[in-house]
Amino acid sequence: MEQGAAVKKYRKGMTRVALLYPSTYEVALSSLVYHRLYFTLNDMENVYVERFFLRSPGGPPEPLRGYEGGAPLRSFDFIVAPIHYELDYANLARALLGSGVPVPSRERASPKVIVGGPAPTANPEPIADMVDAVVMGDLEASQGWLEGVLNEGMPIEPAETVYVPAEGKHEVRIGYSASVPRGDLRRIRAPEASFSIAVEVARGCPFSCAFCLEGHITKPFRTRPASEVIEEAEGLYRLYGLRVALVSLTANASPWFKDIVRGLVARGVPFSVPSLRAELLDEESIDLLARAGQLTLTLAPEASERLREALGKLAKDEDFVRAARLAASKGMKVKLYALVGVPGETMDDLRAFAELTRRMAASGVRLELSVNPLVIKPQTPLQWLPMLPEDELNSRIRAARDLYAYERFSYYDPFEALVQGSLSLGDRDALKYIVEVARDGVGRGSWRRAASRGFLSIALRPRRSPLPWSHVKGPFDEKVLAERLRAYLERVPEA
């Protein structure tokens, strides 16, 4: 039985907004942004909100009905959809198709479709012809615009941080809020779908690793005071009885990280932490995490020290070995993220990484390895480079499986990585593939059929400026990114 949802009755004249999460109910509830957006919309006086989810991650287009009132999706004035992952573009198209809502925005008087999230912020073009507006960057920066449109009936028009694709490729800025807003305790909870409850520790990342989209579009790094995080986490735990998931791209880059962990331990609030920066981990941090009952330390060395440095990750092999030793001494296991297909990567790089895993394993720590093909992303210094073909990525994953030391090994499918890359890097013509795949059930077979018609060539070819997303102005000017690519290529001439 769900708890915590806003109860608001429809009044004549209200704007009817469908909050559509282009994935399942369980995935929606795990997203902090989803909860925020739900309550933000409900706080608008003249807005009536119903929620929509997909019944399954794949399958033929299905007619969607509101979770609250059962009204069909097409009967709403607006669809608001947060999109975290590029693969959900096809699910958005699937939801529209199944509900009898025309996919091209030019064929639709209503509902108007407004989206946001990191994927369309970095490059909105693949879905540009399907949506009416894209909120670029932090929701808070465009909240006034959203309120004007939904609550006050203002027309959809471009704004500094809102992209309106029907107006052509106009310049637009990625918006950010100056600080992390004070979170409130409102959350929707369903016992069968809620396993933890997210609390923001910081927003953005102080680093800018060359492959990382988030590290390039979420500037500046904004931390929350320890007292605020602890108060919110404790309040949520007492209210909902769920473990708190501390959310941040690099939690231990916050100067308040240890204070937060210490405070939560002292108050008996169970919590989990995301991936941590190895070079910032000291004995005290690991001791605190162990005392908090953390069983796993998650680290991301990504690649050999040579490639890691060229990518802009500061941690040395020595930092990971030291962290492994400390984790082992506390009985914790280490989960390690590694990349394959980094531009210019050679067998020597894979061997050097294998040596790092052996040194870590020698400390007695149990190692879980997650190996992922590097997906080239827009707004990053690598945005001009091609991804490696599927068979090459597969052979590098096989090499990693053979060479690296580990207790458990998992990997992300190279084909899906190429699909993700093509969705990230596409222009407006990518929509035809997205719609075909949506009609075809969004399964692996449907992406394969799109690939056979040339879809993956988007990720596999090199790119030149102007790029499909050159009109999107992020924290880094394209010239700065090009300069960083030049520096990378000097250090990794094989690329």
Ligand code: SF4
């Ligand atoms: S990979 Fe991690 S540390 Fe690097 S920029 Fe991205 S979030 Fe920051």
